[in-house]
Amino acid sequence: MDVSMSFSQDMDNEYEKLIRRMNPPRVVIDNDSCKKATVIRVDSANEYGILLEVVQILTDLNLTISKAYISSDGGWFMDVFNVTDQDGNKVTDEVVLDYIQKSLGPEACFSTSLRSVGVIPSTDSTVIELTGCDRPGLLSELSAVLTHLKCSVLSAEVWTHNTRAAAVMQVTDDLTGCGVSDPERLSRIKNLLRNVLKGSNTPREAKTLVSHGEVHTDRRLHQMMFEDRDYELRVVEDDSSIQDERQKPDVCVDNWLDKDYSVVTVRCKDRPKLLFDTVCTLTDMQYVVFHGSVDTEGTEAYQEYYVRHIDGSPVKSEAEKQRVIQCLEAAIKRRVSEGLKLELCTTDRVGLLSNVTRIFRENSLTVTRAEVKTKGGKALNTFYVSDASGYSIDAKTIDSIRQTIGQTILKVKNNPQEQQQRQKSPTHDSPTRFLFGGLFKSKSFVNFGLVRSYS
Numbered sequence: 001m002d003v004s005m006s007f008s009q010d011m012d013n014e015y016e017k018l019i020r021r022m023n024p025p026r027v028v029i030d031n032d033s034c035k036k037a038t039v040i041r042v043d044s045a046n047e048y049g050i051l052l053e054v055v056q057i058l059t060d061l062n063l064t065i066s067k068a069y070i071s072s073d074g075g076w077f078m079d080v081f082n083v084t085d086q087d088g089n090k091v092t093d094e095v096v097l098d099y100i101q102k103s104l105g106p107e108a109c110f111s112t113s114l115r116s117v118g119v120i121p122s123t124d125s126t127v128i129e130l131t132g133c134d135r136p137g138l139l140s141e142l143s144a145v146l147t148h149l150k151c152s153v154l155s156a157e158v159w160t161h162n163t164r165a166a167a168v169m170q171v172t173d174d175l176t177g178c179g180v181s182d183p184e185r186l187s188r189i190k191n192l193l194r195n196v197l198k199g200s201n202t203p204r205e206a207k208t209l210v211s212h213g214e215v216h217t218d219r220r221l222h223q224m225m226f227e228d229r230d231y232e233l234r235v236v237e238d239d240s241s242i243q244d245e246r247q248k249p250d251v252c253v254d255n256w257l258d259k260d261y262s263v264v265t266v267r268c269k270d271r272p273k274l275l276f277d278t279v280c281t282l283t284d285m286q287y288v289v290f291h292g293s294v295d296t297e298g299t300e301a302y303q304e305y306y307v308r309h310i311d312g313s314p315v316k317s318e319a320e321k322q323r324v325i326q327c328l329e330a331a332i333k334r335r336v337s338e339g340l341k342l343e344l345c346t347t348d349r350v351g352l353l354s355n356v357t358r359i360f361r362e363n364s365l366t367v368t369r370a371e372v373k374t375k376g377g378k379a380l381n382t383f384y385v386s387d388a389s390g391y392s393i394d395a396k397t398i399d400s401i402r403q404t405i406g407q408t409i410l411k412v413k414n415n416p417q418e419q420q421q422r423q424k425s426p427t428h429d430s431p432t433r434f435l436f437g438g439l440f441k442s443k444s445f446v447n448f449g450l451v452r453s454y455s
Contacts, residue, residue, distance in 0.1 A: 025043065027104045042078070051289055055275055125171060129209040132197030139367055152172050155170040159335065231323075231330035249267065260308065264305040265304050270301035274303075278305075291305070341384055352379055365385045366385060
């Protein structure tokens, strides 16, 4: 039985390779037909997941997709994307254009895991995936644990949504500069981090996973939070849910019975990587996009997809419909960055992340999202922070933090006065607001006290 199934799969794979050789992917990059954007046309033999692979490559290059037209009904995939660079201009960088051609053209192979820009090459490092309940000071505690265990954080991205938190961290051994290979040490790292994630009154399970494989950070964060069921509604004890409801994406699912399609429409505020987030979620939920269109007008985005489940059926029940809506809403909101944006650029050193997040905590700032990177010996970190008490962030607090860390090292990327318009009186924040910051202004906070309490 197993031999027969293996033989059948091998035959299918060989058939797919034959189809690709007979019909190699074709990419046309056009900088003339549209005044404001570069038009990229992709034609290829159709395979499950190919749309996500294409969108992933374009998104990992930090290109903005303003319009898209999708058609993959039958055995052929045809897609058109209007893209711009981060400054809103056409894409003219020859290195980027050549990468697109090679990644999406005849040299590409969509049937295997694509080595894209956003994939962490982890042969010389260890990738740690963390999922747990968000609470005050979590990022500070996790980074303190890693520092105590003599691990340096090369990169990290932390998302949080609906009282849950997920992180993908790339770390190395301080002594060797390579990944951690000792099984006993890896087990200790996992156990200590899991204990921190559990906290003292967390009813839900915390998870840690350590690997040396390749990881696409954004894709894994979506998958981890989806597996953690962050899309489920949770009870909050304040009125912040009213504001969240106003900002909620408008997602609808209807069945087109004549064609056996389900039509998924999304209307929400436009932002970078929005298309990737929605396509990633539909793919991970095992839906196939047969037709679709994406359009942005001003600050608003509209997306429409004609989908079927991988088994060929449209959405079958009201419960399935609601699940699709909830999962797409969650995927859109996970990456939304609330709070004041702070960028840190300095020479990387052991314990830097732990020290910086400790300073935020001591000044009663909450980090709502974090992106940590190192390049050429430099730490390039981005933090989105808000005041833990619910007040607008005091400019004096930011000045004090910058003086402590370094005026030229830590820069404010949006106006603190914008915070005053969002919230002028204190509120009782939901757990989601207290992701990684602290509630205490104690200057006697000791990094490793938390480690000892959980070891």
